[in-house]
Amino acid sequence: MVALVVLDMAGTTVRDDGLVERAFTAAIAEQGVAPDDPAYAPMLAHVRATMGESKISVFRHLLAGDEARAQAANAAFEAAYGDLVDAGHCAEIEGAAAVVEALRTAGVRVALTTGFSRATADRILAALGWRSLADLTLVPAEAGRGRPHPDLVLTAVLRLEIDDVREVATAGDTTYDILCGLRAGARTVTGVLTGAHAAEALSATGATHVLPSIRDLPAALDL
Template sequence: MTPQYRLAVFDMAGTTIDDRHEVYRVLRGSVEREGACFDDATFQQWMGTEKRSAITNLLRIGGVDASDERVEAAFAWFLAELTRSYTENPPVPLPGIEAALDALRERGLAVGLTTGFSRDIADLILDRMGWTVGPGGHTPTVDAVVCGDEVPEGRPAPFMIQQVMERTGVTDPGQVFSVGDTAVDVESARRAGVLAVGVLTGKLSRADHEAAGADLVVDSVAELPARSDVGGLV
């Protein structure tokens, strides 16, 4: 018998939201300006993770002392530069995303967002797009948003997905699927025991997602409402 899904969890930047990859430009800039050096493959491993942790680890990997003072300075620059960029040129929903989220909620699924952003950056993005959290309000409304600075450990730990489950009252991981554009999104879903869906709107290929252990790979979140042929997904 196919599972009856009750909750869909989505990453933000690169999965549901087009930020023109600004978060990765700014994250990389925040550590390179401190003298860190690393290749693209190394940087990619930290895409989708909580940003303070990413900065700390990228400094160390890049040969720079990750003192508390240096991490704080790099993180402060990251927040200020990303806020400036998002204020001047706000992120927008990826094509078809709002209709897809509406369709999922109309079918009775709760919808949650998770992000490696801190709460202030996530709120800035949501406000610029007119998205609201909780019942009522503008369309689309999501039921919960959990940020990387609100859990004991960010991705690839499962805590953000588990927090969305708690906030939406879904206790069975078998009734949840989680969608993301990075390898750590996939690993986080697997650690949470939920269906791991990779999406190709980020920088990874289908082969990359499959290598990370994705149960399903889709071109875009926009196609999910039509994927009733895939294990009773929706």
């Protein structure tokens, strides 16, 4: 039995199309690092490698633990990303909403999770008309820690009163999504190829399945 499916947002159910990198570029520029700065390329490489992680954690690393600068950069990032969403640069991965609806119709609970803030997550959900699509939406601040820690999945288990973590399936497009699901003890931890990381990286991290898209998930779960 699968009682709960925990799905990532950007790159898994929501098309990113480079919005994270564009928002990062705007945010780090406010900290004095322009694209032609020698420090920019290594920073962007870290952002790409840690897709799925809580964004404040990423900025804390990039800015050497300077909390004030990290908070300012994170606020600028969230504002830039939200503005892009409001400008219409936001779309679902084809078939994602139908997958969520089909899972819920089959009696499976669904949680949408993200590394963004609640304000940004809500802007995405509003832009897509998804406010009531899933049973639950979660951001790191509501769970304790973001990915790759297991907190988002375990918080969904607790809030939706799932009896056994072995009744949980997760899906995401990054290695951090895979680690989060594995560390939470999920029965099935699926990587999808519509986002940040390639099949080789997802498999090497321990994904139980690697699928072209979230559209393929119900069949993989025999639902």
